[in-house]
Amino acid sequence: MQISDLPPPSGTPDKDILQRPAGYKPPPVFVLPYASKAEAAASAAAAASANAPSKAELDRQARQREQEKLEKQQEREAIEKHKQQERRYAEQKRENCSRAQENLRMLQEGMRISRRNAQGENVILDDRQRSEEIQRTRAIVASDCGGN
Template sequence: MPMSSFVPVRLGVPLVAVLLAFVAAGDAQAQWKWRDRSGQIHVSDLPPPRDVADKDVLQRPATASRPAPPPAPAPEGDDAAAPAAPPAEAKPRVDPELEARRKAAEQEQLARQKQEEAKLAQQRAENCDRARAHLRQLESGMRMARVNDKGERIIIDDKERASEMQRARQVIASDCR
């Protein structure tokens, strides 16, 4: 086989492969182009946010769906007196799996909140019981002692007893509802 006929075939295969790659990449790199409220132009492979007006979308990919044309005006005549039905708003398609995940996450968050509220209510009830018991002990007039930082026992005098009773009453007022 002559060498000259083999060279073009060997160069043609990679060239065809490169051309096919460019053709296939055209659809994969579909671009959106839009102008935001501040006038800045954005280019992305994702569609613009919903708050961008249709007139500000400068370029759509070829596969993107066009917005529906505005509804035609109502015909005049006998039907003119009948009120026009409000245009049906197109609901965006929702992925059922995504919606199920969202609902599950909401339910999980509500369950955590209820659990946290129950835990706080239990803590309040325990604080209430302790404060009431402490107040009863203080009001009994029994001699009470406390241990200071040095480990020494100190007998509570009437002034300390009154301040402890006031603190216990405040806890009871806040936690015993």
């Protein structure tokens, strides 16, 4: 014995169904007079084939399922690509943060910092240039290090 909230499979004979839910009304049975059992069988076969999906419909459904599958795969790939870009961006920010913090430390400790001028000569930063560079580096630290 099996109890379920779902109806029995369509091929289950009525004699095998022990109890039906309250308020159940059996479907109406129409008996049409046929000249022979052969006509009745042919009519039943025609009705069954009319309810069955055509080959074109089955092909359309298969193409639709394949299209949905392809779209889901493309969506997953796009999400993964976006995540990879975010990871690369986060890694670049961490690297920039580390470099900016190191540069800021060197500038604040008073280490001699030189740059090349337009003629290719090394020029040591004066106090004004050092102060400007410290401000610029602090802005980089604030943006790439989250204000640390």
